[in-house]
Amino acid sequence: MSTNQPVDTLLTTHEALFSERAAGIKQSAVRDVFELSLDPSLVSLAGGNPYLQVLPLDKIGDIAQRIITEQGPIALQYGSGLGTPELREQILEVMAAEGITNVSVDDVVVTNGSQSAQDMACKVFCNPGDTVLCEDPTYVGALNTFEAYQVKAAPVLTDEHGLVPEALRTKIDELRAAGERIKFLYTIPNFNNPSGITLAAERRPEIVEICREAGVLILEDNPYGMLRYEGEAAPTLRSLDEQNVIYMGSFSKIFSPGLRIGWAAVPTHLFRRFYLAGEAVALCPPTLNQMIISAYLTEHDWRGQIKTYNDLYSSRRDAMLQALATHLPEGITHTHPEGGFFIWLTLPAGIDTYELLQKGVDAGVIFIPGAAFSSSESAHHKLRLAFCAVDEATITEGVRRLSALLEAEISKLAN
Amino acid sequence: MSTNQPVDTLLTTHEALFSERAAGIKQSAVRDVFELSLDPSLVSLAGGNPYLQVLPLDKIGDIAQRIITEQGPIALQYGSGLGTPELREQILEVMAAEGITNVSVDDVVVTNGSQSAQDMACKVFCNPGDTVLCEDPTYVGALNTFEAYQVKAAPVLTDEHGLVPEALRTKIDELRAAGERIKFLYTIPNFNNPSGITLAAERRPEIVEICREAGVLILEDNPYGMLRYEGEAAPTLRSLDEQNVIYMGSFSKIFSPGLRIGWAAVPTHLFRRFYLAGEAVALCPPTLNQMIISAYLTEHDWRGQIKTYNDLYSSRRDAMLQALATHLPEGITHTHPEGGFFIWLTLPAGIDTYELLQKGVDAGVIFIPGAAFSSSESAHHKLRLAFCAVDEATITEGVRRLSALLEAEISKLAN
Numbered sequence: 001m002s003t004n005q006p007v008d009t010l011l012t013t014h015e016a017l018f019s020e021r022a023a024g025i026k027q028s029a030v031r032d033v034f035e036l037s038l039d040p041s042l043v044s045l046a047g048g049n050p051y052l053q054v055l056p057l058d059k060i061g062d063i064a065q066r067i068i069t070e071q072g073p074i075a076l077q078y079g080s081g082l083g084t085p086e087l088r089e090q091i092l093e094v095m096a097a098e099g100i101t102n103v104s105v106d107d108v109v110v111t112n113g114s115q116s117a118q119d120m121a122c123k124v125f126c127n128p129g130d131t132v133l134c135e136d137p138t139y140v141g142a143l144n145t146f147e148a149y150q151v152k153a154a155p156v157l158t159d160e161h162g163l164v165p166e167a168l169r170t171k172i173d174e175l176r177a178a179g180e181r182i183k184f185l186y187t188i189p190n191f192n193n194p195s196g197i198t199l200a201a202e203r204r205p206e207i208v209e210i211c212r213e214a215g216v217l218i219l220e221d222n223p224y225g226m227l228r229y230e231g232e233a234a235p236t237l238r239s240l241d242e243q244n245v246i247y248m249g250s251f252s253k254i255f256s257p258g259l260r261i262g263w264a265a266v267p268t269h270l271f272r273r274f275y276l277a278g279e280a281v282a283l284c285p286p287t288l289n290q291m292i293i294s295a296y297l298t299e300h301d302w303r304g305q306i307k308t309y310n311d312l313y314s315s316r317r318d319a320m321l322q323a324l325a326t327h328l329p330e331g332i333t334h335t336h337p338e339g340g341f342f343i344w345l346t347l348p349a350g351i352d353t354y355e356l357l358q359k360g361v362d363a364g365v366i367f368i369p370g371a372a373f374s375s376s377e378s379a380h381h382k383l384r385l386a387f388c389a390v391d392e393a394t395i396t397e398g399v400r401r402l403s404a405l406l407e408a409e410i411s412k413l414a415n
Numbered sequence: 416m417s418t419n420q421p422v423d424t425l426l427t428t429h430e431a432l433f434s435e436r437a438a439g440i441k442q443s444a445v446r447d448v449f450e451l452s453l454d455p456s457l458v459s460l461a462g463g464n465p466y467l468q469v470l471p472l473d474k475i476g477d478i479a480q481r482i483i484t485e486q487g488p489i490a491l492q493y494g495s496g497l498g499t500p501e502l503r504e505q506i507l508e509v510m511a512a513e514g515i516t517n518v519s520v521d522d523v524v525v526t527n528g529s530q531s532a533q534d535m536a537c538k539v540f541c542n543p544g545d546t547v548l549c550e551d552p553t554y555v556g557a558l559n560t561f562e563a564y565q566v567k568a569a570p571v572l573t574d575e576h577g578l579v580p581e582a583l584r585t586k587i588d589e590l591r592a593a594g595e596r597i598k599f600l601y602t603i604p605n606f607n608n609p610s611g612i613t614l615a616a617e618r619r620p621e622i623v624e625i626c627r628e629a630g631v632l633i634l635e636d637n638p639y640g641m642l643r644y645e646g647e648a649a650p651t652l653r654s655l656d657e658q659n660v661i662y663m664g665s666f667s668k669i670f671s672p673g674l675r676i677g678w679a680a681v682p683t684h685l686f687r688r689f690y691l692a693g694e695a696v697a698l699c700p701p702t703l704n705q706m707i708i709s710a711y712l713t714e715h716d717w718r719g720q721i722k723t724y725n726d727l728y729s730s731r732r733d734a735m736l737q738a739l740a741t742h743l744p745e746g747i748t749h750t751h752p753e754g755g756f757f758i759w760l761t762l763p764a765g766i767d768t769y770e771l772l773q774k775g776v777d778a779g780v781i782f783i784p785g786a787a788f789s790s791s792e793s794a795h796h797k798l799r800l801a802f803c804a805v806d807e808a809t810i811t812e813g814v815r816r817l818s819a820l821l822e823a824e825i826s827k828l829a830n
Contacts, residue, residue: 124433286673
């Protein structure tokens with residue numbers, strides 16, 4: 001130590017150095033249970049992990065080897081802050097498979113997962129005290145990003161068909177009347193995380209219209225769109241409005257989350273400022289990872305791979321719905337997702353799912369407490385279950401353990 | 416289009432949505448010349464790229480293949496926001512090779528390159544209008560991050576031995592007297608980017624002492640520390656003070672920048688808030704990339720590889736110094752770095768190196784204009800040359816072209 005100054009004085013000094021926003025940066029509740037989920041004695045219905053065991057790992061291994069051996073000085077070197085030209089072109093094909101054909105390659109920027117695209121959007125558009133609209137519940141990572149930028153997340157009423165247009169219109173009017181500055185609507189229209197709910201096709205043009213008329217941008221987060229197990233795909237918001245929608249895509253759910261590669265398709269007139277915000281954070285996305293994805297998209301039947309995922313996840317969803325129907329006690333409702341990763345449970349109002357989690361650990365099953373996904377009090381008695389990462393027998397066992405626990409809690413409430 | 420609203424009205428609406436900080440987010444000048452540097456007819460003395468051709472690419476390719484084939488479901492999956500336990504342990508060994516032995520594994524967080532650690536530091540410590548101290552010149556990426564957070568960068572006088580302690584003390588006093596809120600000193604003590612200058616060993620305890628007494632944190636950025644071609648290594652600032660120094664390390668210069676993996680070693684009492692700021696940006700660093708680095712560190716003589724780099728870069732530095740001695744016209748001075756990547760040239764005051772760059776392109780040589788590295792006017796007649804990425808004959812040719820250009824410019828000044 002280079003000084004005799006006592007440590008506690010230093011701590012007080014450092015406390016005064018924190019930014020105002022630092023107080024709002026919280027541990028994600030999903031992360032709280034990350035370590036727990038590694039315990040093999042627990043059934044984890046918590047994490048939104050894809051089931052990577054069905055990927056062609058030998059083929060991907062060969063691809064990585066070839067890229068490094070033959071093109072190592074490129075793959076291991078700095079790259080463009082925009083992403084590699086090849087991957088940006090291929091992203092157009094992936095979006096086309098979602099029905100999005102109104103994006104130019106010049107409007108695509110590759111990002112460090114779509115979490116980082118949310119960060120860029122906040123950086124470029126939000127001052128402290130600004131407001132963003134979102135579904136209630138919504139993605140915990142987005143809520144954490146909003147808090148980090150000292151942005152107020154204003155939940156908009158949703159029902160089983162997603163955002164309610166009339167409620168969106170009213171909310172914008174109310175907030176504006178109260179002097180709030182609304183910057184964008186953050187929405188996951190397909191198989192929302194955590195609710196599993198999909199915005200009905202007939203509501204989509206209206207949502208787009210409301211936001212455009214009100215001068216509110218739309219951030220459309222669509223990591224699960226191609227993971228549909230029944231029903232018809234609805235048009236993406238971006239396909240309905242190329243000038244007022246920033247679209248965020250990801251390879252995390254259709255290929256690999258560990259490569260941390262996503263993208264944003266940005267209206268032309270907003271593009272430059274958006275991408276510079278990302279460059280200031282991380283310079284460029286990892287080159288090797290982009291080249292692996294490019295080769296995978298070229299050399300593997302990636303659409304067929306998504307079909308493989310969908311067959312598998314569809315069975316797992318059915319197993320979870322069946323187990324919930326069989327085991328859940330009376331008084332609990334849940335969503336019936338047509339795709340994606342998650343089912344959302346609503347318990348009797350007296351049960352706090354944060355407290356329930358610890359009892360779940362004792363009972364051998366974990367989930368994500370609902371409060372993580374909401375800035376309001378409304379989700380304290382709700383919870384998220386994920387069905388993609390574990391096999392059907394394990395899902396059934398997990399739901400059985402959870403149901404027994406809930407039965408005990410409900411009977412306590414009654415006494 | 417879902418509405419008849421004219422496009423120009425929408426553009427005006429969107430212009431009003433930008434955050435205040437968005438105006439301060441600029442294209443990095445290093446990035447401006449990135450595309451240029453791909454033109455094979457130009458000699459690029461611009462980019463700070465390591466020379467990856469001497470890496471054991473076959474071995475790294477085999478490592479990547481084995482990791483994906485044998486551990487794909489882990490390597491391609493989400494990981495901990497802290498980084499993998501194995502890599503965090505190994506980072507202690509890498510820091511020990513720099514003489515840093517006072518860090519616990521619990522105080523290490525893996526980041527998306529050290530650029531992202533700078534972003535985290537600003538997020539956690541800086542409110543808009545706060546001040547950070549830095550060398551003048553300093554790393555362009557850090558200046559861009561400061562601007563993105565609306566933080567004022569206050570340059571501290573340096574000489575050929577780095578930061579001048581008395582100037583640092585005076586600057587802190589002056590800024591405080593003017594009511595400025597100083598959060599940290601950002602410094603690259605070893606082979607500064609862009610100047611190549613190293614902070615003298617005898618000044619280091621004093622710099623550490625001044626900052627601690629003044630309640631100013633130190634952010635020590637040390638990507639080049641092990642790339643020393645002559646002279647004795649000086650102690651890192653972190654090794655002198657474990658409580659007031661956040662140390663930022665990187666695998667970009669000692670292994671591969673394209674993997675985008677760096678780290679921060681953070682004082683224990685600051686650690687949690689620091690790492691949560693990163694998690695909110697990108698969830699976790701890419702798992703595969705961390706596992707490749709872990710295997711490389713275990714299975715390859717990475718210290719020997721640094722020796723290989725140092726032999727190569729030392730010759731290239733010597734070639735550049737020799738070429739400068741031979742070809743540069745009178746009236747130009749430059750630094751003599753003991754390591755790292757860069758030499759810093761000071762031209763006669765009338766020559767603007769931003770304007771010179773275009774003439775350089777015409778003359779077949781590119782560099783980075785000095786203004787990129789300074790928030791003051793003082794660097795407009797300076798420029799950065801990089802000597803690591805190209806062979807000795809190319810360096811010599813590049814310096815010859817630059818010198819001819821400078822000769823013409825200087826004779827214009829005289830007329």
